Amino acid sequence: MRKILLKQKYKIILFVLLSLIVGVIDISFALIIQLFISSIENNDFFIFQLSVVLFVFFILSNYFMTYWLIKIQSIIQKKIHIEMKRRLMDFCLYTDFENIQKVSIGEKINYFEYYMDVYEQYYLNNVWEFIANIFILIIGMGYLLSVSTLITILVLGLGMLSLILPIILGKIVNDMVDKNSKLNSEFLSKIKEILTGMEVIRGYRLEKKFSDEFTQKLVTLEEHTQALGITNGKLNQLSALFQYTIIILCLIIAGAGVIVGKVNLGQLVAVTQVSNMLIIPMQQIGIAVLEIKGSKSIREKLDNLLEYGRKFKHLENYNKKIETLELKNVSLNGDDGRKILDNVTLEFNDRKKYAIIGENGSGKSTLFQVILGIRKNYSGNIFVNGECLKERIITDISFLPQESVIFGKNLSENILLGRENLREKLDEILRRVNISEYFFNNKGMSEIACGSMSGGEKRKINIARTLISNSSLVLMDEFENTLDNETKIMIQDYILEQGKLIICITHNSDEEFLNKMDEIIYLKDGKVVSKNEYETRMSVGVKNNDSSKSGEAL
Numbered sequence: 063m064r065k066i067l068l069k070q071k072y073k074i075i076l077f078v079l080l081s082l083i084v085g086v087i088d089i090s091f092a093l094i095i096q097l098f099i100s101s102i103e104n105n106d107f108f109i110f111q112l113s114v115v116l117f118v119f120f121i122l123s124n125y126f127m128t129y130w131l132i133k134i135q136s137i138i139q140k141k142i143h144i145e146m147k148r149r150l151m152d153f154c155l156y157t158d159f160e161n162i163q164k165v166s167i168g169e170k171i172n173y174f175e176y177y178m179d180v181y182e183q184y185y186l187n188n189v190w191e192f193i194a195n196i197f198i199l200i201i202g203m204g205y206l207l208s209v210s211t212l213i214t215i216l217v218l219g220l221g222m223l224s225l226i227l228p229i230i231l232g233k234i235v236n237d238m239v240d241k242n243s244k245l246n247s248e249f250l251s252k253i254k255e256i257l258t259g260m261e262v263i264r265g266y267r268l269e270k271k272f273s274d275e276f277t278q279k280l281v282t283l284e285e286h287t288q289a290l291g292i293t294n295g296k297l298n299q300l301s302a303l304f305q306y307t308i309i310i311l312c313l314i315i316a317g318a319g320v321i322v323g324k325v326n327l328g329q330l331v332a333v334t335q336v337s338n339m340l341i342i343p344m345q346q347i348g349i350a351v352l353e354i355k356g357s358k359s360i361r362e363k364l365d366n367l368l369e370y371g372r373k374f375k376h377l378e379n380y381n382k383k384i385e386t387l388e389l390k391n392v393s394l395n396g397d398d399g400r401k402i403l404d405n406v407t408l409e410f411n412d413r414k415k416y417a418i419i420g421e422n423g424s425g426k427s428t429l430f431q432v433i434l435g436i437r438k439n440y441s442g443n444i445f446v447n448g449e450c451l452k453e454r455i456i457t458d459i460s461f462l463p464q465e466s467v468i469f470g471k472n473l474s475e476n477i478l479l480g481r482e483n484l485r486e487k488l489d490e491i492l493r494r495v496n497i498s499e500y501f502f503n504n505k506g507m508s509e510i511a512c513g514s515m516s517g518g519e520k521r522k523i524n525i526a527r528t529l530i531s532n533s534s535l536v537l538m539d540e541f542e543n544t545l546d547n548e549t550k551i552m553i554q555d556y557i558l559e560q561g562k563l564i565i566c567i568t569h570n571s572d573e574e575f576l577n578k579m580d581e582i583i584y585l586k587d588g589k590v591v592s593k594n595e596y597e598t599r600m601s602v603g604v605k606n607n608d609s610s611k612s613g614e615a616l
Protein backbone atom coordinates (compact mmCIF):
# COMPACT_ATOMS: atom_id res chain seq x y z
CA MET A 63 0.00 0.00 0.00
CA ARG A 64 2.89 2.28 0.82
CA LYS A 65 4.11 1.75 -2.74
CA ILE A 66 0.75 2.86 -4.10
CA LEU A 67 0.92 6.02 -1.98
CA LEU A 68 4.52 6.63 -3.05
CA LYS A 69 3.45 6.67 -6.69
CA GLN A 70 1.42 9.78 -5.82
CA LYS A 71 4.22 11.51 -3.93
CA TYR A 72 4.27 14.76 -5.98
CA LYS A 73 0.53 15.19 -5.68
CA ILE A 74 0.73 14.46 -1.96
CA ILE A 75 3.46 17.12 -1.56
CA LEU A 76 1.20 19.57 -3.43
CA PHE A 77 -1.65 18.63 -1.08
CA VAL A 78 0.54 19.32 1.95
CA LEU A 79 1.59 22.73 0.56
CA LEU A 80 -2.01 23.68 -0.22
CA SER A 81 -3.01 22.58 3.30
CA LEU A 82 -0.39 24.94 4.69
CA ILE A 83 -1.70 27.83 2.58
CA VAL A 84 -5.31 27.09 3.59
CA GLY A 85 -4.17 26.97 7.25
CA VAL A 86 -2.59 30.43 6.93
CA ILE A 87 -5.69 31.80 5.19
CA ASP A 88 -8.01 30.36 7.87
CA ILE A 89 -6.08 31.87 10.75
CA SER A 90 -5.73 35.19 8.89
CA PHE A 91 -9.51 35.55 9.25
CA ALA A 92 -9.11 36.14 12.98
CA LEU A 93 -6.40 38.74 12.32
CA ILE A 94 -8.61 40.60 9.85
CA ILE A 95 -11.42 40.64 12.45
CA GLN A 96 -8.95 42.02 14.99
CA LEU A 97 -7.91 44.73 12.48
CA PHE A 98 -11.52 45.51 11.65
CA ILE A 99 -12.64 45.92 15.28
CA SER A 100 -9.54 47.95 16.16
CA SER A 101 -10.30 50.30 13.23
CA ILE A 102 -13.81 50.85 14.67
CA GLU A 103 -12.39 51.36 18.19
CA ASN A 104 -9.87 53.90 16.85
CA ASN A 105 -12.16 55.53 14.23
CA ASP A 106 -9.51 54.75 11.58
CA PHE A 107 -11.35 54.80 8.23
CA PHE A 108 -8.32 53.77 6.17
CA ILE A 109 -7.76 50.61 8.24
CA PHE A 110 -11.52 50.00 8.15
CA GLN A 111 -11.41 50.11 4.31
CA LEU A 112 -8.29 47.96 4.27
CA SER A 113 -9.94 45.29 6.43
CA VAL A 114 -13.00 45.29 4.15
CA VAL A 115 -10.69 44.65 1.17
CA LEU A 116 -8.93 41.94 3.19
CA PHE A 117 -12.29 40.30 3.99
CA VAL A 118 -13.06 40.14 0.26
CA PHE A 119 -9.56 38.82 -0.42
CA PHE A 120 -10.04 36.25 2.36
CA ILE A 121 -13.32 35.00 0.88
CA LEU A 122 -11.89 34.67 -2.62
CA SER A 123 -8.58 33.08 -1.61
CA ASN A 124 -10.33 30.74 0.84
CA TYR A 125 -12.69 29.64 -1.92
CA PHE A 126 -9.98 29.02 -4.53
CA MET A 127 -7.45 27.38 -2.27
CA THR A 128 -10.00 25.09 -0.62
CA TYR A 129 -11.29 24.21 -4.09
CA TRP A 130 -7.80 23.20 -5.22
CA LEU A 131 -7.17 21.32 -2.00
CA ILE A 132 -10.34 19.26 -2.53
CA LYS A 133 -9.52 18.77 -6.20
CA ILE A 134 -6.00 17.49 -5.54
CA GLN A 135 -7.33 15.26 -2.75
CA SER A 136 -9.95 13.78 -5.07
CA ILE A 137 -7.38 13.20 -7.84
CA ILE A 138 -5.12 11.33 -5.40
CA GLN A 139 -8.07 9.31 -4.09
CA LYS A 140 -9.25 8.40 -7.57
CA LYS A 141 -5.79 7.14 -8.55
CA ILE A 142 -5.39 5.20 -5.31
CA HIS A 143 -8.87 3.68 -5.76
CA ILE A 144 -8.20 2.50 -9.28
CA GLU A 145 -4.80 1.08 -8.37
CA MET A 146 -6.09 -0.73 -5.28
CA LYS A 147 -9.22 -2.23 -6.83
CA ARG A 148 -7.20 -3.29 -9.86
CA ARG A 149 -4.68 -5.01 -7.60
CA LEU A 150 -7.46 -6.63 -5.58
CA MET A 151 -8.84 -8.10 -8.78
CA ASP A 152 -5.29 -9.20 -9.67
CA PHE A 153 -5.20 -11.01 -6.33
CA CYS A 154 -8.44 -12.82 -7.17
CA LEU A 155 -7.27 -13.64 -10.69
CA TYR A 156 -3.65 -14.54 -10.09
CA THR A 157 -3.35 -15.85 -6.57
CA ASP A 158 -2.83 -19.47 -5.67
CA PHE A 159 -6.19 -21.25 -5.66
CA GLU A 160 -5.75 -22.23 -2.00
CA ASN A 161 -5.97 -18.59 -0.94
CA ILE A 162 -9.07 -17.80 -2.84
CA GLN A 163 -10.87 -21.04 -1.98
CA LYS A 164 -10.50 -20.47 1.74
CA VAL A 165 -12.37 -17.18 1.58
CA SER A 166 -16.15 -16.92 1.42
CA ILE A 167 -17.76 -15.06 -1.48
CA GLY A 168 -18.98 -12.42 0.99
CA GLU A 169 -15.42 -11.79 2.11
CA LYS A 170 -14.30 -11.49 -1.51
CA ILE A 171 -16.97 -8.90 -2.31
CA ASN A 172 -16.07 -7.23 0.97
CA TYR A 173 -12.57 -6.59 -0.42
CA PHE A 174 -14.04 -4.30 -3.04
CA GLU A 175 -16.78 -2.73 -0.93
CA TYR A 176 -16.38 -2.71 2.85
CA TYR A 177 -12.56 -2.98 2.98
CA MET A 178 -12.25 -0.15 0.47
CA ASP A 179 -14.85 1.90 2.37
CA VAL A 180 -12.99 1.44 5.64
CA TYR A 181 -9.72 2.28 3.91
CA GLU A 182 -11.28 5.38 2.41
CA GLN A 183 -13.36 6.66 5.31
CA TYR A 184 -11.26 5.54 8.24
CA TYR A 185 -7.80 5.89 6.78
CA LEU A 186 -7.42 8.09 3.70
CA ASN A 187 -9.92 10.78 4.70
CA ASN A 188 -8.35 10.96 8.15
CA VAL A 189 -4.86 11.23 6.75
CA TRP A 190 -6.02 14.27 4.77
CA GLU A 191 -7.77 15.67 7.85
CA PHE A 192 -4.64 15.12 9.90
CA ILE A 193 -2.38 16.91 7.41
CA ALA A 194 -4.81 19.81 6.89
CA ASN A 195 -5.48 20.35 10.60
CA ILE A 196 -1.93 20.06 11.84
CA PHE A 197 -1.01 23.31 10.00
CA ILE A 198 -4.03 25.21 11.29
CA LEU A 199 -3.06 24.06 14.77
CA ILE A 200 0.58 25.18 14.53
CA ILE A 201 -0.19 28.58 12.96
CA GLY A 202 -3.11 29.23 15.34
CA MET A 203 -1.07 28.32 18.43
CA GLY A 204 1.59 30.79 17.29
CA TYR A 205 -1.01 33.57 17.12
CA LEU A 206 -2.58 32.70 20.51
CA LEU A 207 0.85 32.74 22.13
CA SER A 208 1.39 36.28 20.85
CA VAL A 209 -1.80 37.41 22.65
CA SER A 210 -1.97 35.41 25.89
CA THR A 211 0.12 32.58 27.33
CA LEU A 212 -2.68 31.67 29.75
CA ILE A 213 -5.23 31.25 26.96
CA THR A 214 -2.70 29.25 24.91
CA ILE A 215 -2.09 26.85 27.82
CA LEU A 216 -5.85 26.56 28.41
CA VAL A 217 -6.64 25.80 24.77
CA LEU A 218 -3.72 23.39 24.53
CA GLY A 219 -4.64 21.60 27.78
CA LEU A 220 -8.33 21.12 27.06
CA GLY A 221 -7.62 20.49 23.41
CA MET A 222 -5.17 17.74 24.37
CA LEU A 223 -7.89 16.08 26.45
CA SER A 224 -10.22 15.96 23.48
CA LEU A 225 -7.32 14.68 21.38
CA ILE A 226 -6.34 11.93 23.80
CA LEU A 227 -9.86 10.74 24.63
CA PRO A 228 -10.57 9.16 21.23
CA ILE A 229 -7.14 7.51 21.25
CA ILE A 230 -7.99 5.92 24.63
CA LEU A 231 -11.30 4.72 23.21
CA GLY A 232 -9.51 3.42 20.10
CA LYS A 233 -9.62 -0.26 21.08
CA ILE A 234 -13.44 -0.22 21.31
CA VAL A 235 -13.82 1.34 17.86
CA ASN A 236 -11.12 -0.97 16.46
CA ASP A 237 -12.97 -4.09 17.56
CA MET A 238 -16.27 -2.70 16.33
CA VAL A 239 -14.90 -1.97 12.83
CA ASP A 240 -13.48 -5.52 12.63
CA LYS A 241 -16.72 -7.08 13.79
CA ASN A 242 -18.65 -5.03 11.24
CA SER A 243 -16.43 -6.40 8.48
CA LYS A 244 -17.12 -9.97 9.61
CA LEU A 245 -20.89 -9.39 9.81
CA ASN A 246 -20.84 -7.75 6.40
CA SER A 247 -19.10 -10.77 4.80
CA GLU A 248 -21.58 -13.14 6.42
CA PHE A 249 -24.43 -11.01 5.10
CA LEU A 250 -23.02 -10.97 1.55
CA SER A 251 -22.37 -14.73 1.66
CA LYS A 252 -25.98 -15.30 2.66
CA ILE A 253 -27.13 -13.24 -0.35
CA LYS A 254 -24.88 -15.32 -2.62
CA GLU A 255 -26.16 -18.56 -1.08
CA ILE A 256 -29.79 -17.54 -1.66
CA LEU A 257 -29.27 -16.22 -5.18
CA THR A 258 -27.36 -19.27 -6.35
CA GLY A 259 -29.57 -21.76 -4.52
CA MET A 260 -32.84 -20.19 -5.63
CA GLU A 261 -34.04 -23.29 -7.47
CA VAL A 262 -33.52 -25.57 -4.46
CA ILE A 263 -35.00 -23.04 -2.04
CA ARG A 264 -38.15 -22.71 -4.11
CA GLY A 265 -38.26 -26.41 -4.92
CA TYR A 266 -38.22 -27.31 -1.24
CA ARG A 267 -40.59 -24.41 -0.36
CA LEU A 268 -37.93 -22.93 1.87
CA GLU A 269 -38.54 -19.27 0.97
CA LYS A 270 -39.63 -18.39 4.51
CA LYS A 271 -36.66 -20.14 6.14
CA PHE A 272 -34.16 -18.33 3.92
CA SER A 273 -36.02 -15.03 4.17
CA ASP A 274 -35.81 -15.33 7.98
CA GLU A 275 -32.12 -16.22 7.87
CA PHE A 276 -31.47 -13.30 5.54
CA THR A 277 -33.40 -10.92 7.81
CA GLN A 278 -31.54 -12.17 10.85
CA LYS A 279 -28.15 -11.50 9.22
CA LEU A 280 -29.38 -8.13 7.98
CA VAL A 281 -30.71 -7.09 11.40
CA THR A 282 -27.50 -8.20 13.18
CA LEU A 283 -25.41 -6.23 10.70
CA GLU A 284 -27.61 -3.13 10.90
CA GLU A 285 -27.71 -3.27 14.70
CA HIS A 286 -23.96 -3.45 14.86
CA THR A 287 -23.52 -0.68 12.28
CA GLN A 288 -25.88 1.41 14.38
CA ALA A 289 -23.86 0.68 17.55
CA LEU A 290 -20.68 1.72 15.73
CA GLY A 291 -22.41 4.91 14.59
CA ILE A 292 -23.56 5.64 18.17
CA THR A 293 -20.04 5.10 19.57
CA ASN A 294 -18.64 7.51 16.99
CA GLY A 295 -21.52 9.89 17.78
CA LYS A 296 -20.69 9.76 21.51
CA LEU A 297 -17.13 10.72 20.72
CA ASN A 298 -18.29 13.68 18.66
CA GLN A 299 -20.62 14.69 21.49
CA LEU A 300 -17.76 14.69 23.98
CA SER A 301 -15.70 16.72 21.54
CA ALA A 302 -18.49 19.30 21.22
CA LEU A 303 -18.63 19.52 25.03
CA PHE A 304 -14.93 20.32 25.18
CA GLN A 305 -15.34 22.84 22.38
CA TYR A 306 -18.03 24.86 24.18
CA THR A 307 -16.12 24.73 27.46
CA ILE A 308 -12.99 26.11 25.84
CA ILE A 309 -14.79 28.93 24.00
CA ILE A 310 -16.60 30.00 27.16
CA LEU A 311 -13.38 29.90 29.21
CA CYS A 312 -11.54 31.87 26.51
CA LEU A 313 -14.30 34.48 26.50
CA ILE A 314 -14.14 34.78 30.29
CA ILE A 315 -10.33 35.09 30.43
CA ALA A 316 -10.03 37.45 27.43
CA GLY A 317 -13.08 39.43 28.69
CA ALA A 318 -11.33 39.84 32.07
CA GLY A 319 -8.24 40.97 30.13
CA VAL A 320 -10.33 43.67 28.38
CA ILE A 321 -11.70 44.86 31.75
CA VAL A 322 -8.22 45.23 33.25
CA GLY A 323 -7.00 46.81 30.00
CA LYS A 324 -4.48 44.11 29.02
CA VAL A 325 -6.41 42.94 25.92
CA ASN A 326 -8.29 45.08 23.40
CA LEU A 327 -11.70 44.27 21.98
CA GLY A 328 -10.29 43.22 18.60
CA GLN A 329 -8.00 40.72 20.33
CA LEU A 330 -10.93 39.36 22.37
CA VAL A 331 -12.90 38.54 19.23
CA ALA A 332 -9.82 37.23 17.40
CA VAL A 333 -8.77 35.02 20.34
CA THR A 334 -12.27 33.53 20.62
CA GLN A 335 -12.29 32.93 16.89
CA VAL A 336 -8.83 31.32 16.85
CA SER A 337 -9.46 29.13 19.90
CA ASN A 338 -12.65 27.95 18.24
CA MET A 339 -10.70 27.24 15.07
CA LEU A 340 -8.05 25.36 17.03
CA ILE A 341 -10.30 23.13 19.04
CA ILE A 342 -11.90 21.71 15.91
CA PRO A 343 -8.53 20.69 14.37
CA MET A 344 -7.41 19.20 17.68
CA GLN A 345 -10.56 17.14 17.89
CA GLN A 346 -10.23 16.22 14.24
CA ILE A 347 -6.66 15.10 14.84
CA GLY A 348 -7.80 12.98 17.80
CA ILE A 349 -10.60 11.41 15.80
CA ALA A 350 -8.29 10.99 12.80
CA VAL A 351 -5.73 9.13 14.93
CA LEU A 352 -8.52 6.98 16.40
CA GLU A 353 -10.00 6.10 13.04
CA ILE A 354 -6.63 5.47 11.44
CA LYS A 355 -5.97 3.02 14.29
CA GLY A 356 -9.48 1.56 13.86
CA SER A 357 -8.76 0.71 10.24
CA LYS A 358 -5.44 -1.01 11.07
CA SER A 359 -6.46 -4.64 10.86
CA ILE A 360 -8.42 -4.15 7.64
CA ARG A 361 -5.50 -2.19 6.18
CA GLU A 362 -3.17 -5.07 7.06
CA LYS A 363 -5.50 -7.55 5.35
CA LEU A 364 -5.68 -5.27 2.30
CA ASP A 365 -1.90 -4.98 2.29
CA ASN A 366 -1.54 -8.77 2.14
CA LEU A 367 -4.03 -9.04 -0.69
CA LEU A 368 -2.36 -6.27 -2.68
CA GLU A 369 1.04 -7.85 -2.16
CA TYR A 370 -0.26 -11.26 -3.32
CA GLY A 371 -1.79 -9.70 -6.43
CA ARG A 372 1.56 -8.14 -7.28
CA LYS A 373 3.60 -11.29 -6.59
CA PHE A 374 1.50 -13.84 -8.46
CA LYS A 375 0.93 -11.67 -11.48
CA HIS A 376 4.55 -12.02 -12.29
CA LEU A 377 4.60 -15.78 -12.73
CA GLU A 378 6.42 -16.38 -15.97
CA ASN A 379 4.48 -17.78 -18.92
CA TYR A 380 5.66 -21.00 -20.54
CA ASN A 381 4.52 -20.54 -24.17
CA LYS A 382 6.12 -23.47 -25.97
CA LYS A 383 4.18 -26.34 -27.49
CA ILE A 384 3.87 -29.18 -24.99
CA GLU A 385 5.56 -32.40 -26.09
CA THR A 386 5.87 -34.05 -22.69
CA LEU A 387 4.39 -33.33 -19.29
CA GLU A 388 5.89 -35.09 -16.27
CA LEU A 389 4.88 -35.01 -12.64
CA LYS A 390 7.59 -36.22 -10.30
CA ASN A 391 6.71 -37.03 -6.69
CA VAL A 392 4.04 -34.35 -6.57
CA SER A 393 2.34 -34.09 -3.16
CA LEU A 394 -0.11 -31.53 -1.89
CA ASN A 395 -1.57 -31.14 1.58
CA GLY A 396 -4.96 -29.72 2.45
CA ASP A 397 -5.47 -27.07 5.16
CA ASP A 398 -6.10 -29.84 7.64
CA GLY A 399 -2.75 -31.46 6.79
CA ARG A 400 -4.42 -34.35 4.94
CA LYS A 401 -2.60 -35.45 1.77
CA ILE A 402 -4.78 -34.57 -1.22
CA LEU A 403 -2.07 -35.70 -3.64
CA ASP A 404 0.42 -38.24 -2.39
CA ASN A 405 3.71 -38.64 -4.22
CA VAL A 406 2.17 -38.63 -7.70
CA THR A 407 4.56 -39.52 -10.54
CA LEU A 408 3.09 -39.51 -14.04
CA GLU A 409 4.19 -38.94 -17.61
CA PHE A 410 2.00 -37.62 -20.44
CA ASN A 411 3.12 -37.45 -24.05
CA ASP A 412 2.11 -35.39 -27.06
CA ARG A 413 -0.95 -36.52 -29.08
CA LYS A 414 -1.82 -39.28 -26.57
CA LYS A 415 -5.10 -39.62 -24.71
CA TYR A 416 -5.30 -40.33 -21.00
CA ALA A 417 -8.21 -41.09 -18.71
CA ILE A 418 -8.04 -40.47 -14.97
CA ILE A 419 -10.38 -42.54 -12.87
CA GLY A 420 -10.96 -42.45 -9.15
CA GLU A 421 -13.67 -42.22 -6.55
CA ASN A 422 -15.02 -38.87 -5.34
CA GLY A 423 -12.42 -36.90 -3.44
CA SER A 424 -9.46 -38.95 -4.68
CA GLY A 425 -7.65 -35.81 -5.89
CA LYS A 426 -8.38 -35.82 -9.64
CA SER A 427 -9.51 -32.19 -9.97
CA THR A 428 -6.70 -31.12 -7.64
CA LEU A 429 -4.23 -32.80 -9.99
CA PHE A 430 -5.61 -30.64 -12.82
CA GLN A 431 -5.33 -27.52 -10.65
CA VAL A 432 -1.67 -28.32 -10.05
CA ILE A 433 -1.02 -28.81 -13.80
CA LEU A 434 -2.95 -25.61 -14.56
CA GLY A 435 -0.72 -23.72 -12.14
CA ILE A 436 -3.60 -22.41 -10.05
CA ARG A 437 -2.30 -24.43 -7.10
CA LYS A 438 1.34 -23.84 -6.53
CA ASN A 439 1.91 -25.06 -3.01
CA TYR A 440 2.81 -28.60 -3.97
CA SER A 441 6.05 -30.40 -3.29
CA GLY A 442 7.85 -32.36 -5.98
CA ASN A 443 8.25 -31.11 -9.53
CA ILE A 444 6.41 -30.73 -12.79
CA PHE A 445 8.46 -30.83 -15.97
CA VAL A 446 7.25 -29.64 -19.37
CA ASN A 447 9.43 -30.69 -22.30
CA GLY A 448 12.00 -31.52 -19.63
CA GLU A 449 11.92 -28.01 -18.11
CA CYS A 450 10.84 -27.49 -14.52
CA LEU A 451 7.60 -25.52 -14.17
CA LYS A 452 8.11 -23.96 -10.73
CA GLU A 453 7.27 -20.20 -10.85
CA ARG A 454 5.96 -20.65 -14.41
CA ILE A 455 2.57 -21.42 -15.88
CA ILE A 456 1.73 -23.22 -19.11
CA THR A 457 -0.17 -21.08 -21.61
CA ASP A 458 -0.55 -23.66 -24.40
CA ILE A 459 -3.38 -25.31 -22.50
CA SER A 460 -7.14 -25.62 -22.67
CA PHE A 461 -9.35 -26.64 -19.76
CA LEU A 462 -12.89 -27.87 -19.21
CA PRO A 463 -13.99 -27.37 -15.58
CA GLN A 464 -16.18 -29.89 -13.78
CA GLU A 465 -19.02 -27.40 -13.54
CA SER A 466 -20.01 -25.44 -16.63
CA VAL A 467 -19.30 -21.74 -16.59
CA ILE A 468 -21.27 -19.27 -18.66
CA PHE A 469 -20.17 -15.64 -18.85
CA GLY A 470 -23.56 -14.14 -19.56
CA LYS A 471 -22.64 -13.25 -23.11
CA ASN A 472 -23.92 -14.66 -26.35
CA LEU A 473 -23.07 -18.07 -27.76
CA SER A 474 -20.13 -17.16 -29.98
CA GLU A 475 -18.52 -14.91 -27.35
CA ASN A 476 -18.93 -17.67 -24.78
CA ILE A 477 -17.06 -20.12 -26.97
CA LEU A 478 -14.40 -17.80 -28.33
CA LEU A 479 -13.72 -15.81 -25.15
CA GLY A 480 -12.01 -13.16 -27.26
CA ARG A 481 -9.94 -15.61 -29.34
CA GLU A 482 -11.01 -14.10 -32.66
CA ASN A 483 -8.52 -16.21 -34.63
CA LEU A 484 -10.71 -19.24 -33.84
CA ARG A 485 -13.93 -17.73 -35.26
CA GLU A 486 -13.61 -19.63 -38.55
CA LYS A 487 -13.73 -22.93 -36.60
CA LEU A 488 -17.04 -22.06 -34.91
CA ASP A 489 -19.41 -23.76 -37.34
CA GLU A 490 -17.43 -26.98 -37.29
CA ILE A 491 -17.11 -27.11 -33.51
CA LEU A 492 -20.84 -26.46 -33.01
CA ARG A 493 -21.63 -29.34 -35.30
CA ARG A 494 -19.19 -31.63 -33.49
CA VAL A 495 -20.63 -30.90 -30.06
CA ASN A 496 -24.17 -31.29 -31.33
CA ILE A 497 -25.44 -27.73 -30.97
CA SER A 498 -26.02 -26.85 -34.58
CA GLU A 499 -29.78 -27.05 -34.07
CA TYR A 500 -29.70 -23.48 -32.74
CA PHE A 501 -29.07 -22.25 -36.26
CA PHE A 502 -32.33 -23.71 -37.45
CA ASN A 503 -34.15 -21.09 -35.40
CA ASN A 504 -32.91 -18.51 -37.91
CA LYS A 505 -30.81 -16.91 -35.22
CA GLY A 506 -27.23 -15.79 -35.61
CA MET A 507 -24.77 -16.99 -32.99
CA SER A 508 -24.32 -13.55 -31.56
CA GLU A 509 -28.06 -13.33 -30.91
CA ILE A 510 -28.27 -16.45 -28.80
CA ALA A 511 -28.09 -15.66 -25.09
CA CYS A 512 -26.65 -18.47 -22.98
CA GLY A 513 -27.96 -17.66 -19.51
CA SER A 514 -31.26 -19.51 -19.89
CA MET A 515 -29.84 -22.60 -21.57
CA SER A 516 -30.26 -26.08 -20.16
CA GLY A 517 -27.50 -27.76 -18.14
CA GLY A 518 -26.55 -30.01 -21.08
CA GLU A 519 -26.56 -27.08 -23.53
CA LYS A 520 -24.23 -25.14 -21.23
CA ARG A 521 -22.00 -28.24 -21.06
CA LYS A 522 -21.82 -28.40 -24.85
CA ILE A 523 -20.81 -24.73 -25.00
CA ASN A 524 -18.09 -25.36 -22.40
CA ILE A 525 -16.82 -28.36 -24.36
CA ALA A 526 -16.86 -26.34 -27.60
CA ARG A 527 -14.84 -23.63 -25.82
CA THR A 528 -12.27 -26.25 -24.77
CA LEU A 529 -11.94 -28.18 -28.01
CA ILE A 530 -11.97 -25.21 -30.40
CA SER A 531 -8.62 -24.11 -29.02
CA ASN A 532 -5.35 -24.78 -30.87
CA SER A 533 -3.52 -25.64 -27.67
CA SER A 534 -1.45 -28.81 -27.53
CA LEU A 535 -2.63 -29.84 -24.04
CA VAL A 536 -6.30 -30.27 -23.15
CA LEU A 537 -7.60 -31.05 -19.66
CA MET A 538 -11.24 -32.16 -19.43
CA ASP A 539 -12.89 -32.68 -16.05
CA GLU A 540 -15.90 -34.99 -16.38
CA PHE A 541 -16.93 -33.82 -19.85
CA GLU A 542 -19.79 -36.34 -19.90
CA ASN A 543 -21.69 -34.61 -17.07
CA THR A 544 -25.28 -33.73 -18.06
CA LEU A 545 -24.78 -34.77 -21.71
CA ASP A 546 -27.35 -36.91 -23.50
CA ASN A 547 -26.04 -40.26 -24.74
CA GLU A 548 -25.90 -39.23 -28.40
CA THR A 549 -23.84 -36.12 -27.62
CA LYS A 550 -21.59 -38.05 -25.23
CA ILE A 551 -20.72 -40.53 -28.00
CA MET A 552 -20.16 -37.68 -30.51
CA ILE A 553 -17.80 -35.93 -28.12
CA GLN A 554 -15.96 -39.12 -27.18
CA ASP A 555 -15.33 -39.69 -30.91
CA TYR A 556 -14.22 -36.10 -31.38
CA ILE A 557 -11.79 -36.37 -28.46
CA LEU A 558 -10.24 -39.51 -29.91
CA GLU A 559 -9.78 -37.77 -33.30
CA GLN A 560 -7.82 -34.87 -31.82
CA GLY A 561 -4.11 -34.73 -32.57
CA LYS A 562 -3.46 -33.27 -29.12
CA LEU A 563 -2.45 -34.46 -25.69
CA ILE A 564 -5.79 -34.85 -23.91
CA ILE A 565 -6.29 -35.85 -20.28
CA CYS A 566 -9.86 -36.65 -19.26
CA ILE A 567 -11.09 -37.11 -15.73
CA THR A 568 -14.07 -39.37 -16.11
CA HIS A 569 -16.67 -41.27 -14.13
CA ASN A 570 -19.16 -42.23 -16.80
CA SER A 571 -17.36 -42.69 -20.10
CA ASP A 572 -18.21 -45.69 -22.26
CA GLU A 573 -16.00 -48.73 -21.90
CA GLU A 574 -15.30 -48.64 -25.64
CA PHE A 575 -14.04 -45.05 -25.32
CA LEU A 576 -11.85 -45.92 -22.34
CA ASN A 577 -10.39 -48.89 -24.18
CA LYS A 578 -9.24 -46.56 -26.94
CA MET A 579 -7.36 -44.38 -24.50
CA ASP A 580 -3.57 -44.70 -24.54
CA GLU A 581 -3.53 -45.04 -20.78
CA ILE A 582 -5.88 -45.17 -17.84
CA ILE A 583 -4.63 -43.76 -14.57
CA TYR A 584 -6.23 -44.85 -11.33
CA LEU A 585 -6.22 -42.49 -8.35
CA LYS A 586 -7.01 -43.62 -4.82
CA ASP A 587 -6.69 -41.27 -1.83
CA GLY A 588 -4.39 -39.00 -3.81
CA LYS A 589 -2.11 -41.87 -4.89
CA VAL A 590 -1.66 -43.42 -8.31
CA VAL A 591 -2.47 -47.11 -7.92
CA SER A 592 -2.43 -50.08 -10.25
CA LYS A 593 -5.57 -51.20 -12.05
CA ASN A 594 -5.70 -54.40 -10.00
CA GLU A 595 -5.37 -52.59 -6.71
CA TYR A 596 -8.04 -50.12 -7.77
CA GLU A 597 -10.45 -52.77 -8.97
CA THR A 598 -10.07 -54.89 -5.87
CA ARG A 599 -11.00 -51.90 -3.77
CA MET A 600 -13.63 -50.42 -6.03
CA SER A 601 -14.96 -53.34 -8.09
CA VAL A 602 -14.79 -51.17 -11.21
CA GLY A 603 -15.23 -53.23 -14.36
CA VAL A 604 -13.20 -51.01 -16.64
CA LYS A 605 -10.81 -52.78 -18.94
CA ASN A 606 -7.47 -51.17 -19.62
CA ASN A 607 -6.23 -51.85 -23.13
CA ASP A 608 -2.66 -52.04 -21.86
CA SER A 609 -2.26 -52.76 -18.20
CA SER A 610 1.52 -52.55 -18.41
CA LYS A 611 1.15 -48.86 -19.33
CA SER A 612 -0.82 -48.09 -16.22
CA GLY A 613 1.89 -49.87 -14.33
CA GLU A 614 4.34 -47.31 -15.76
CA ALA A 615 2.38 -44.60 -14.11
CA LEU A 616 3.12 -45.95 -10.67
Ligand SMILES: Nc1ncnc2c1ncn2[C@@H]1O[C@H](COP(=O)(O)OP(=O)(O)OP(=O)(O)O)[C@@H](O)[C@H]1O
Pocket residue numbers: 160163395396397398402420421422423424425426427428429464
Ligand atom coordinates in the same frame (compact mmCIF):
# COMPACT_ATOMS: atom_id res chain seq x y z
N1 LIG B 1 -7.76 -26.53 0.44
C1 LIG B 1 -8.16 -27.74 0.84
N2 LIG B 1 -8.05 -28.10 2.12
C2 LIG B 1 -8.47 -29.32 2.56
N3 LIG B 1 -8.98 -30.24 1.73
C3 LIG B 1 -9.12 -29.94 0.44
C4 LIG B 1 -8.71 -28.68 -0.08
N4 LIG B 1 -8.97 -28.66 -1.41
C5 LIG B 1 -9.49 -29.87 -1.69
N5 LIG B 1 -9.58 -30.63 -0.60
C6 LIG B 1 -10.06 -32.02 -0.50
O1 LIG B 1 -9.25 -32.80 -1.37
C7 LIG B 1 -9.98 -33.90 -1.85
C8 LIG B 1 -9.78 -34.04 -3.34
O2 LIG B 1 -10.58 -33.08 -4.00
P1 LIG B 1 -10.76 -33.14 -5.59
O3 LIG B 1 -11.69 -32.05 -5.97
O4 LIG B 1 -9.44 -33.17 -6.22
O5 LIG B 1 -11.48 -34.56 -5.75
P2 LIG B 1 -11.94 -35.31 -7.07
O6 LIG B 1 -11.16 -36.56 -7.14
O7 LIG B 1 -11.88 -34.41 -8.24
O8 LIG B 1 -13.43 -35.64 -6.68
P3 LIG B 1 -14.78 -35.70 -7.56
O9 LIG B 1 -14.73 -36.97 -8.33
O10 LIG B 1 -15.83 -35.73 -6.53
O11 LIG B 1 -14.80 -34.50 -8.41
C9 LIG B 1 -11.42 -33.69 -1.40
O12 LIG B 1 -11.66 -34.52 -0.29
C10 LIG B 1 -11.46 -32.24 -0.99
O13 LIG B 1 -12.38 -32.01 0.05
